Amino acid sequence: MMRHEFPGLQQQVHGKPLVYLDNAATAQRPQAVLDAINNYYLKHNANIHRGVHSLSESATELYEQARNSLARLINAPSEKDLIFVRGCTEGVNLVAQTFVRSRVKAGDEILISHLEHHSNIVPWQILCEQTGAKLKVIPMNQQGELVLDDLDQLLNERTKFMSVVHVSNALGTINPVKKLIAAAHAKDIPVLIDGAQATPHIKVDVQDLDCDFYTVSGHKMYGPTGSGILYGKSEHLSAMPPYHGGGEMISKVTFESTVYNAVPAKFEAGTPNIAGGIGLGAAAEFMMTVGMDKIAERDQVLKVYAEQALSEVPGLRLVGTATNKSPVFSFVIDGIHAHDIGTIIDHHGVAIRTGHHCTMPIFQFYGLAGSCRASLAFYNTEQEVDVLVESLLKAKAMFQ
Amino acid sequence: MMRHEFPGLQQQVHGKPLVYLDNAATAQRPQAVLDAINNYYLKHNANIHRGVHSLSESATELYEQARNSLARLINAPSEKDLIFVRGCTEGVNLVAQTFVRSRVKAGDEILISHLEHHSNIVPWQILCEQTGAKLKVIPMNQQGELVLDDLDQLLNERTKFMSVVHVSNALGTINPVKKLIAAAHAKDIPVLIDGAQATPHIKVDVQDLDCDFYTVSGHKMYGPTGSGILYGKSEHLSAMPPYHGGGEMISKVTFESTVYNAVPAKFEAGTPNIAGGIGLGAAAEFMMTVGMDKIAERDQVLKVYAEQALSEVPGLRLVGTATNKSPVFSFVIDGIHAHDIGTIIDHHGVAIRTGHHCTMPIFQFYGLAGSCRASLAFYNTEQEVDVLVESLLKAKAMFQ
Amino acid sequence: MSELNKLYKKAVLAHNKNPHNYGKPETWTHHAEGLNAICGDLVEVYLTIADDRLVAVNFAGESCAIAMASASMMTELSTGLTLQDWQNRFNLFKQLMDPNNEQVSYDELGEVNTLITVKKFPSRIKSATLCWYAVDAAIKGQSSTTTE
Amino acid sequence: MSELNKLYKKAVLAHNKNPHNYGKPETWTHHAEGLNAICGDLVEVYLTIADDRLVAVNFAGESCAIAMASASMMTELSTGLTLQDWQNRFNLFKQLMDPNNEQVSYDELGEVNTLITVKKFPSRIKSATLCWYAVDAAIKGQSSTTTE
Numbered sequence A, B: 001m002m003r004h005e006f007p008g009l010q011q012q013v014h015g016k017p018l019v020y021l022d023n024a025a026t027a028q029r030p031q032a033v034l035d036a037i038n039n040y041y042l043k044h045n046a047n048i049h050r051g052v053h054s055l056s057e058s059a060t061e062l063y064e065q066a067r068n069s070l071a072r073l074i075n076a077p078s079e080k081d082l083i084f085v086r087g088c089t090e091g092v093n094l095v096a097q098t099f100v101r102s103r104v105k106a107g108d109e110i111l112i113s114h115l116e117h118h119s120n121i122v123p124w125q126i127l128c129e130q131t132g133a134k135l136k137v138i139p140m141n142q143q144g145e146l147v148l149d150d151l152d153q154l155l156n157e158r159t160k161f162m163s164v165v166h167v168s169n170a171l172g173t174i175n176p177v178k179k180l181i182a183a184a185h186a187k188d189i190p191v192l193i194d195g196a197q198a199t200p201h202i203k204v205d206v207q208d209l210d211c212d213f214y215t216v217s218g219h220k221m222y223g224p225t226g227s228g229i230l231y232g233k234s235e236h237l238s239a240m241p242p243y244h245g246g247g248e249m250i251s252k253v254t255f256e257s258t259v260y261n262a263v264p265a266k267f268e269a270g271t272p273n274i275a276g277g278i279g280l281g282a283a284a285e286f287m288m289t290v291g292m293d294k295i296a297e298r299d300q301v302l303k304v305y306a307e308q309a310l311s312e313v314p315g316l317r318l319v320g321t322a323t324n325k326s327p328v329f330s331f332v333i334d335g336i337h338a339h340d341i342g343t344i345i346d347h348h349g350v351a352i353r354t355g356h357h358c359t360m361p362i363f364q365f366y367g368l369a370g371s372c373r374a375s376l377a378f379y380n381t382e383q384e385v386d387v388l389v390e391s392l393l394k395a396k397a398m399f400q
Numbered sequence C, D: 001m002s003e004l005n006k007l008y009k010k011a012v013l014a015h016n017k018n019p020h021n022y023g024k025p026e027t028w029t030h031h032a033e034g035l036n037a038i039c040g041d042l043v044e045v046y047l048t049i050a051d052d053r054l055v056a057v058n059f060a061g062e063s064c065a066i067a068m069a070s071a072s073m074m075t076e077l078s079t080g081l082t083l084q085d086w087q088n089r090f091n092l093f094k095q096l097m098d099p100n101n102e103q104v105s106y107d108e109l110g111e112v113n114t115l116i117t118v119k120k121f122p123s124r125i126k127s128a129t130l131c132w133y134a135v136d137a138a139i140k141g142q143s144s145t146t147t148e
C-alpha cells in the first residue's frame, strides 16, 4: 500500500531486497516528505518569524502550515496548542520540568505504567530526585496488558500527574488510555499520553481522549528525524513556566527582566528544526491523504497474518499477546540469542531490532534480557512477513 | 567563491536575482549538505546506536563520522567531547541547567556581556530566578566593543560562571574571548563561549581558546536546521548531571534506579536529528575543504568593500564599528524606519533582517528600537553589495 | 503601480511624515503600549474616555511608516466614537486585514481603507494592527499588548 | 564461506553451546559485571587472583553467541597468566578487533584469533570485547563496566 512512495524501501541489503521491519525504531519517509525538505532548502531557505524579506515570509508560512496540518491530524482545538519539539523524549522532559515540576513537592506521587519506554521513565526519575516525589507504576500481566485492579489506590490524593504510553513500542499493546484519563480526571489529576507509537498506526483525537498533553514523534510517523510535537491544553500551556530561554520565546528583554512571548512561541526558543517541521507537516498531510482508517485497517490485516506466520516457527515464543495491539512482535527463539538472530537475518535482507528496545522494565518482568522485535508499517507486505519467517528458519538451522 | 555550490542562491525574488544578506539569521546550504541528508533518507534510513541490522550500522557510522568532522573543525581533543544539540540555544540552556545549576546558590554571580544574543541572556535569567544568583554584565562602548576596565571586579569570588559571545550577531564585533577566558581561569571560573556567529567565519580552536564549553549553531554554518554542537571539556561532561532523561542516555533502567551512559550518550536522550547531524558533518567537511583561512580572508575583503560602499549612502549610520569585526553591518537611515527599508529592498531582491536581532539590550544601549542588518557570507559578492546600496538609495528616494 | 508603491502610497507617506494626534497628551484616562516583538515597533496610546465615548485618542512611539500611518488614521477615525462603535470599526479593520477576506473596503473605515495593500505583505499586517490592539487593551484596562 | 558463516564458524558455535569455565564458582577474589547496554548482553566475571596471577577465571550470564564464545575462549587463554601478561593479551585483542588494523592474528591469542571476522560486524565488536573489559574492571576493583 503506497509502497512505491517510499524510496528507502527500494534497495538491497547484502544483495537481498530490503525487508524493513524496524518501523518502531524509525519509519521510512515518503517522497513527499523528502520533497518538502528539499523545497525548503532550495526555494525558501531562511529563518522564520523574524524576517520581513520574502524567503523568510514564505518559510514562516510553510512552518506554520505544517503546525496546522499536525493539529488536524490529531484533532487539536487549535494549532496554537502545538509545540514543535525534537521528538517524544523532549516533549516528556519539557512537561516534567515545567508543568509538573512547578506542582510537585516531596512525598507527592507521579504515576506511570510498567509498559513505558525509558523516555517516559527517566524524566520522572530525574524529577523525583529533584523534588523528593515518588514514582508509582501501574502493573502489567503476562499478556503485556496493564492491570487496572488497583488503579483507584494508585490514583490517590498524593498523585500529582500521570504519564502513560498509548501504544507499547516493545509489545505493541494498545492501552485503554481514554479510560485511564477519565479515571485520573475524576480525581483532578492531569495526564500526558506518550503517542510515539500511536500516531503512525491509529487515528488519534486529543479532544476525544481529553488528555492534558500528548507527545508525537515525527520520525516514527514517516516524518523527518529531529521533529515532533507536544500538544497541550491551552490553559496549561499559558500557565506553565517556559522551558528553554532564548530568542523567539520572549517579547521584551532587558538585563533586569524579561517578558515571555505568547504560546506556542514561549516554548520554542532559538531557531527550530525548520526543515524538520515542514517535512513533518508533509508527513501528516500524506497520512491524511492515505487515510488513518485505511492505515489502521491495513495494520490489522498485517498483524493477523504475521501473528499466524510467526506462530508456525518452531521454538518461537511471542512476548506480549495483548488482545488489542498494533503490528509489533517481540519474540525469542529457544537456543539462539536475539542478537545473533538479528545479525543472521540481516544477511537475508531483513531488518529487525534486538535487545530491550528501551523498555528494560518490561523485560525484567518477563525475566528476559531482551527480544527480537519485528515492527510493521502499513507499507509492509505479506511476502515480507514470509521472508522474515524463512530467514528465522535459516537462523535456527545455522545454530542446530 | 564556491557560490555555484549553493543552490538556494540561484533564484529570483520579485523577479530580481536573490541577494541573500541575511546569513547571520541562517545561512544557505551547499549541495553537499543536501546530498548528505538525502543520502541518509534514501540509503541509510534507520535509527542509530541500537541496531544490529545493516542500515542501522551504516546510519550510526555516518552519524559518528559527522561528530568526528565537527571535532576536527573546532579542534576538539576528541569527538567524545561533542554533544549534538538543536542549536546554540539548546547548548546554552543545557549547560545552564546541568553544569551551572548544580554549582550556584543564592548570592552567586553569573557574568555575561552586553553584546549577548537573547539565547545567552534568558537562560541565565531563568537560572538566576531558580537559584537566587545574580546576573552581571560586562559593559560595551559606542563602537560596540566590550569595555574590560572593570573586568577584575566583575570576575570576583561570587562569580561562578562566565558566558560570552564570540562574535556579535547584531554588530559583528569579534570579542577577545581568549583573553577573557584566561582572566576567568585565573580565578578558576569556567567559561562558555557562544560560537553561533564564529564558526561560519573564522577558524575556531577550542583547545587554543581553552574554553570550558563552546556552542555551535549548525544552521548558521551552512548546515541543516535543527543541528548544532555543544563542546565541553571531558572532565566537565563526565561530572555533570544529565539533561534530558530517555533512551540512549542510560545503560540500565529499573523503576528504582537508573545508571547513566557514558559521555556523549549521557546527554543525547531520545532519537536525535540524525539527518541533521549527518548534514552538519557534511557542512564541516565542506568548510574544511574550502579552508577556514580562505573563508576568513574572503570575509575581510567583503567587509572592507561593504563598509566603504555603505558609508557612501547619505544619511546612513553604521551601528557598531569595532576594529575587529566580521562582515555584519547594522545600520539606520534618517527618516526611514528599518522595517520599511526591509520591505522595500526585498522588492529589489535584497534579503536583509530588520529589528532588534534578538539583542534588545544592545539597541537599548544605542537608544534605538532596532536596525537594518546586512550580514554577509563568503559566497556573497561585491556586486551584491552594490545592489544593496542601490536598493537603499531607491528606498530613500521613495520616502523623500 | 507596483505593489510596493501601493503599499507606500501618498496617503501613507503623508501620515507617516505628519502623523495626526501624535505625542503624549497632558491628560488621559486610559493608556496602553503595543509592542511588535518581531520588528521592534512600539506604539503608546493615550485615551480620554467619558460617558463610554472616546473623547480623545492620541499616540506616540517610534514605528515603521505602516504602523505610524495606521495609528494616525485610526486616531482620526476613532475620536468621538462610542466604545461600541469603536469595537465595530476594530472588527471591520481586522476583516480588512484578513488575507482570506476578499472585500477591499468598508464604508465605516473611511481613509483607513487605503491600508488594504498591507494584507499582501504578511509580515507587515501586525504593523498595521498594532495601534488598534493597543487601544483595545487600553479600553480593557490592560497596560500592554503584543501582536502575536 | 560467507562472512556470516565465518562469523558463526564451528568453533564459535561449539563454545557457545558448551562454554568453558562457565558458571559462578564457589569462591573468588574479584568480580565485575559487564553490560552491553545496546543489545542487553550481560557477562559476570569471577576471578581468583593470587601473587599477581589469574589462578581462576570464570564467567556467567546470558549473552549472544559471540559474547559467549569470546568469554569462553578468553577464560581459557587467561587462566594462569600473570596480570601483566593478561594486560598484554587484552591489548592485542583490542588490536585484533580494531577495524583499522590489518593484522589478522597474534600468536599470543591462540584460538581467540578465530574471532577475527567479528570486526567486519561493527555492531558486534562490543559483544566480543565485553568479557575482556569486565575482567579488566574486576582486576581494577571496579564492580561494573559497560562497553561504550
Ligand SMILES: Cc1ncc(COP(=O)(O)O)c(C=O)c1O
Pocket: A024, A025, A086, A087, A088, A089, A090, A117, A119, A120, A165, A167, A168, A169, A194, A196, A197, A216, A217, A218, A219, A228, A358, B247, B269, B270, B271, B272
Ligand atoms: C513508546 C515510545 N516513547 C517514546 C519514544 C522516544 O521517542 P523519540 O525518539 O521521538 O524521542 C519512543 C521511541 O523510541 C517510543 O517508542
Ligand SMILES: Cc1ncc(COP(=O)(O)O)c(C=O)c1O
Pocket: A247, A269, A270, A271, A272, B024, B025, B086, B087, B088, B089, B090, B117, B119, B120, B165, B167, B168, B169, B194, B196, B197, B216, B217, B218, B219, B228, B358
Ligand atoms: C550570537 C548568537 N547566539 C545564539 C544564537 C542562537 O542560535 P540557534 O538559533 O542555533 O539556537 C544566535 C542565532 O540567532 C546567535 O546569533
